[in-house]
Amino acid sequence: MGKSMMVNENELSFLQKLDEMLKGFILSTLEFHELEEEREFDILPRGDQPETLKCRVELKCKQMDCPCYESQDYRCWLVAGTLCGGKPQGAFAQKYKSCFNCRIFRQFTDTTINSVYENIGIVIKHLGDKTKYIRELAIKDHLTGLYNRNYLGFIEGREIEAARRRSAPLSIIVFDLDNFKSVNDAYGHLTGDEILKAFGAFLQKQTRASDLLFRLGGDEFLLIMNGTDEPQCRFLERRLLEAVEEWNESGEKTIPVPLSFSLGSATTPDPRNFEELMEEADKKMYAHKQSKSERREGLKASA
Structure with missing residues (x-):
């Protein structure tokens, strides 16, 4: 040897x-x-x-x-x-x-x-x-399994730069659950957690594997879509709003209240950085939430 x-x-x-x-x-x-x-x-x-x-x-x-x-x-x-x-x-x-x-x-x-x-x-x-x-x-967010705000901080600049290098659009949609605080107060935090998990699962089912989904905290969620232009993003917004109505009527619903959310979007190249994208999407989301609130008040007044 x-x-x-x-x-x-x-x-x-x-x-x-x-x-x-x-x-x-x-x-x-x-x-x-x-x-x-x-x-x-x-x-x-x-x-x-x-x-x-x-x-x-x-x-x-x-x-x-x-x-x-x-x-x-x-x-x-x-x-x-x-x-x-x-x-x-x-x-x-x-x-x-x-x-x-x-x-x-x-x-x-x-x-x-x-x-x-x-x-x-x-x-x-x-x-x-x-x-x-x-x-x-x-x-990862421990409750929903989606990415969290920490990960967003790591990749936000990278996603913008990747879209710029490919001369491809990048779109985001921000989501905010409607009346979540009232539901939490009425049903308790355990039910609130189930609603957050249900919404996370709903978004995962409705989006592509290549899309990035985040729970930013509380009842705020974010979707990042590289290669998605403004018309495609608006189409997805409409589809999500229709899909949640179908989900609320289906056997998939396991929570005591209907899922309801407001959303807003933004698309590059108009915003120069991710912060501007978020600001634009947030403004649209709050405008959407306000319009829904005004519509409900109008229906109450006419009843």
């Missing part, structure tokens, strides 16, 4: 200690995911080839929402991760503890060097998922 492939006793001792440290780190980060019941797995024969193994299939794992079911990677302990998609996976935490005694896992950790390699991979995956989770917390 060449010198580069040799491992002396001191190096082996170090690798063994490192391996134990990594295992301890992984298990300690999973303590808060403890399950009340132990899961038992059948052990596969040693003769199986690691390259073809998929333990979630062979061990008849029933966790069908686990990312492993859609992955071609045979290392379920890497695919499942401790924060899959930013969500804690309590069942996986227990499963990973079982991995240490699983013959499938042990085929990849049958030597100290291989064990260190696999455990480093697990730590990297775990930390990567944690980083993704923390990033999501920083840029």
Whole structure:
């Protein structure tokens, strides 16, 4: 064996200690995911080839929402991760503890060097998922799942510049829920939260995947559409107002009051920066809200 492939006793001792440290780190980060019941797995024969193994299939794992079911990677302990998609996976935490005694896992950790390699991979995956989770917390609204004002601060200049470079229009629509404070006072904040979530879901369903949706705070929302000109934006405004009426009459409505909102839009290149876009859209939104209020008052007076 060449010198580069040799491992002396001191190096082996170090690798063994490192391996134990990594295992301890992984298990300690999973303590808060403890399950009340132990899961038992059948052990596969040693003769199986690691390259073809998929333990979630062979061990008849029933966790069908686990990312492993859609992955071609045979290392379920890497695919499942401790924060899959930013969500804690309590069942996986227990499963990973079982991995240490699983013959499938042990085929990849049958030597100290291989064990260190696999455990480093697990730590990297775990930390990567944690980083993704923390990033999501920083840029996403926890209630609606839409982007938040923090993220808007990062991308507003970029979106304007991108539209300018492509000589393409950029449109925004701002939204404000009607009478939201009164609804909150009458039904409570939990119902208010459900209304905000329902409106966020409504906007997501009515817009393109390439559009950017934000909850700016309270009952204020924002839609950014790169490549959308003024006529297209006005068409979308009309479509949204029609769609919400249909939504209020449909079985999708799960809140005690109808969804109602005012909106206003602005399109480049007239405004020179994003702040001007927001100011113009805000003015139109408040004008829309005022006209709706005046119309309601007129109907009351004529009744």
